[in-house]
Amino acid sequence: MKILDIREIAVPIKSDIRNAYIDFSQMTVSALAVITDVVRDGKRVVGFGFNSNGRYAPSGLLRDRFMPRLLAADPHSLVDDTGANFDPFKIWNIVMRNEKPGGHGERSVAVGVLDMAIWDAVAKIAGVPLYRLLADRFRGGVADAKVFVYAAGGYYYPEKSLSALQEEMQGYIDLGYSVVKIKIGGAQLAEDLRRIESVLKVLKSGDQLAVDANGRFDLETAIAYAHALEPYQLRWYEEAGDPLDYELQAELAGHYQGPMATGENLFSVQDARNLIRYAGMRSNRDVLQFDCALSYGLVEYLRILDMLKEYGWSARRCIPHGGHQLSLNIAAGLGLGGNESYPGIFQPFGGFADNTPVENSYIALPDIPGIGFESKKELFRLLKTLSDN
Amino acid sequence: MKILDIREIAVPIKSDIRNAYIDFSQMTVSALAVITDVVRDGKRVVGFGFNSNGRYAPSGLLRDRFMPRLLAADPHSLVDDTGANFDPFKIWNIVMRNEKPGGHGERSVAVGVLDMAIWDAVAKIAGVPLYRLLADRFRGGVADAKVFVYAAGGYYYPEKSLSALQEEMQGYIDLGYSVVKIKIGGAQLAEDLRRIESVLKVLKSGDQLAVDANGRFDLETAIAYAHALEPYQLRWYEEAGDPLDYELQAELAGHYQGPMATGENLFSVQDARNLIRYAGMRSNRDVLQFDCALSYGLVEYLRILDMLKEYGWSARRCIPHGGHQLSLNIAAGLGLGGNESYPGIFQPFGGFADNTPVENSYIALPDIPGIGFESKKELFRLLKTLSDN
Known part of the structure; x- marks a missing residue:
């Protein structure tokens, strides 16, 4: 069980709205796919993630640090103890390796995007909706x-x-x-x-x-x-x-x-x-x-x-x-x-x-x-x- | 008086040291130059900046958000009231436009790099060491x-x-x-x-x-x-x-x-x-x-x-x-x-x-x-x- 590739694009979400602080006309979102070698229903499982609105696409951070760290990891280190699925907690620790404490902005968005894709993949591999997996x-x-x-x-x-x-x-x-x-x-x-x-x-x-x-x-x-x-x-x-x-x-x-x-x-x-x-x-x-x-x-x-x-x-x-x-x-x-x-x-x-x-x-x-x-x-x-x- | 160009490179500072939290073998630094059209001693004034150690080069943030915002600004909006120098405070506000409050990490490094280069340029334009300019x-x-x-x-x-x-x-x-x-x-x-x-x-x-x-x-x-x-x-x-x-x-x-x-x-x-x-x-x-x-x-x-x-x-x-x-x-x-x-x-x-x-x-x-x-x-x-x- 391994991650074959991670792909990211930054997508504009143009809008003429504004709140009390910023306008959203330049806002971008990172959309990301984690391609696994796990097959379900005859297709490779792909986990998807994106960042929430109000913060910009963290493309540079993802590409410079977080995606390479995950892709460089030993595939065995990403899998849970049953061997049947990826382990989001182990993956989180790998992704956050060599990051100092404090300074929780931007990189928190990048890791959030990646984490979303991992949980999507994990629930798909388990064959259940994520809310069911979390409840269980x-x-x-x-x-x-x-x-x-x-x-x-x-x-x-x-x-x-x-x-x-x-x-x-x-x-x-x-x-x-x-x-x-x-x-x-x-x-x-x-x-x-x-x-x-x-x-x-x-x-x-x-x-x-x-x-x-x-x-x-x-x-x-x-x-x-x-x-x-x-x-x-x-x-x-x-x-x-x-x-x-x-x-x-x-x-x-x-x-x-x-x-x-x-x-x-x-x-x-x-x-x-x-x-x-x-x-x-x-x-x-x-x-x-x-x-x-x-x-x-x-x-x-x-x-x-x-x-x-x-x-x-x-x-x-x-x-x-x-x-x-x-x-x-x-x-x-x-x-x-x-x-x-x-x-x-x-x-x-x-x-x-x-x-x-x-x-x-x-x-x-x-x-x-x-x-x-x-x-x-x-x-x-x-x-x-x-x-x- | 205007900014002609802003250039950035990420430079590795490879080292085999580690502290209690991270090792520095993958650490990078953004080095940045703000090229102005102001001439002193027969040469264009260039302000330089870089980020401090312990955090990674914020290249993506600089290139996606902060450098373009500054380069897109009306040159008049960057100059202090005397018209004789750039105004780091006005520039800061321009660079931070459309940024939400909270989440102070990474972008704080990117803005720090840019701000260092601006103060370097401002002191060079004033023809004095920065500590002298600050004291005055x-x-x-x-x-x-x-x-x-x-x-x-x-x-x-x-x-x-x-x-x-x-x-x-x-x-x-x-x-x-x-x-x-x-x-x-x-x-x-x-x-x-x-x-x-x-x-x-x-x-x-x-x-x-x-x-x-x-x-x-x-x-x-x-x-x-x-x-x-x-x-x-x-x-x-x-x-x-x-x-x-x-x-x-x-x-x-x-x-x-x-x-x-x-x-x-x-x-x-x-x-x-x-x-x-x-x-x-x-x-x-x-x-x-x-x-x-x-x-x-x-x-x-x-x-x-x-x-x-x-x-x-x-x-x-x-x-x-x-x-x-x-x-x-x-x-x-x-x-x-x-x-x-x-x-x-x-x-x-x-x-x-x-x-x-x-x-x-x-x-x-x-x-x-x-x-x-x-x-x-x-x-x-x-x-x-x-x-x-």
Whole structure:
């Protein structure tokens, strides 16, 4: 059992959207294929991976360091003790050899891409969907039949009117979502409140709407927003300040009783642990959004879940950023609280299996081996170009 | 005034040394040249930069994102308000456009390389050594005439005997260093103590020797070492635990009265601030080793110094990691406590101007415009290949 080749391409995901921090017009994604010599259903098993949105394609890091290390490894060192499958943990250690501690950015994305492809291959070799494999290995066989998903959108499109924003949100409702999210902080507070109120008009209650500042606020602004947002009783108030400013987050907790959410820009178990240690996050209401595809992959995410357990947090408090199928599998297999979704954007990477309806903001997973990319036609068309020939 | 071209190459710095965490046999460095249209002494001004050791050449990030952004910028947007020079702060903002907050690794190295080249060019255009420019701009004209440097070595070479270690240290003494540093944590405590005691035999007192665990220890091991090290009254005990494990560091402070040092693996002002907020570092004795060449450059380092001041820390507590001429200039120009030095290793990047002796562990800086690379013959021979033609 061995890895025959690893192939990577960087793909643009051009979009005219922007959040409070960046615009996405130059954003790229690494798509990667791990070609194995294992045959299932008459074909070679290929594992696919890609990085989540918000960070750039880590092509150089993959090509200069991580792909060569894996390709140079003794094939026996990549296989689990049964000899029947690859071992994502052993592979992770090989890939991270000769990397110093600290500095968890960019390389965490590169390793995340590779790790996604490895888990896809491992589940395909096992002949089961990844959520089933995870439930069997780590949760006594219990998998959730469906996963909570919410529709993240409400970006600041150039010239977008309030009625266009309402239409966008109504579109998500029509798709079956009952919880939606919009950006704040890219405009003044008064305008953001108008945006919020216009969206609330198409919803039944405040807890159907989350708002996301993308880390833009200083403490004073974060508190001003907190006071203004509190009466709406929103689903959550997300990433008010810089993701590493735990003191701001802890201080803000004294000014906002409703749920808060953060974590999408913390890319290691060490950073996640510091959030839990120092940011005053409340395990009975707050939401943790660590995204494995930006954070050294599922191998590291399992460490994060272990750490959370140690600190008395339920995995149900985790609703990962990113809107990709790997986190959806993790949510179903390991019992997370849900997963982000970006209907229609970050295509073809964002979103889940084709023809699986969202009902009351819950979605089921396809019953095919692996992460399920083959059930997402436009994505698979792109990924397949990596494994053809 | 404009930037005509930016050129980068990745150069191996092969070495058979290893510390407690990684070996350096695959280590690479990005060398970069910013070619300007400004003429001084009949030649085009070229600014040079490279990354510090311990992290890999960030070639892909430079070529995919940071170099193109700078080259695409309107030349007027790069110039300071006098119009007489480039503005490193404006350039930094342009280079970091469309980068999300958090995730401070790898890209911090890429930006550090570029920032070094910009400051080199700026000082050359001003016609002064960088330490003079920094002293004039930020310290009322006061520059230190010489800078404390210590010799970092004592790696775990394969098959290296205690007498070879003593010889290495004696060599540093003979070069004019009175303070040296060796690695610990790559062997068992008993063997490390033998290493320490053998080195102390060639020194006069414990405060001439620092020890560096490179972030390898868990709390229990860190404390065991603390108790064993305390009687030697060493210069400092460096990076005991994971660089992001502030709780370990704070706990360790209760077990070790002597100076401790850390920070070389924290790559942003946000991470540095968390160290100060949470790690129990003591401003009357501990040492901060943030390395601008791994951490978004001097522009970010100035933010770190401002932050330290806010928290009541003197710049004298800073002795940067890396052993390069940029930090030496910062130390002289901004009044840091000193700079690391690796005599004879990480060549040709490590070390300072040729033919400037170290006396009692202090070194003077050459009086030539820029960072001083032109006074370091082997390094300049390499850098010059980037600007020829």
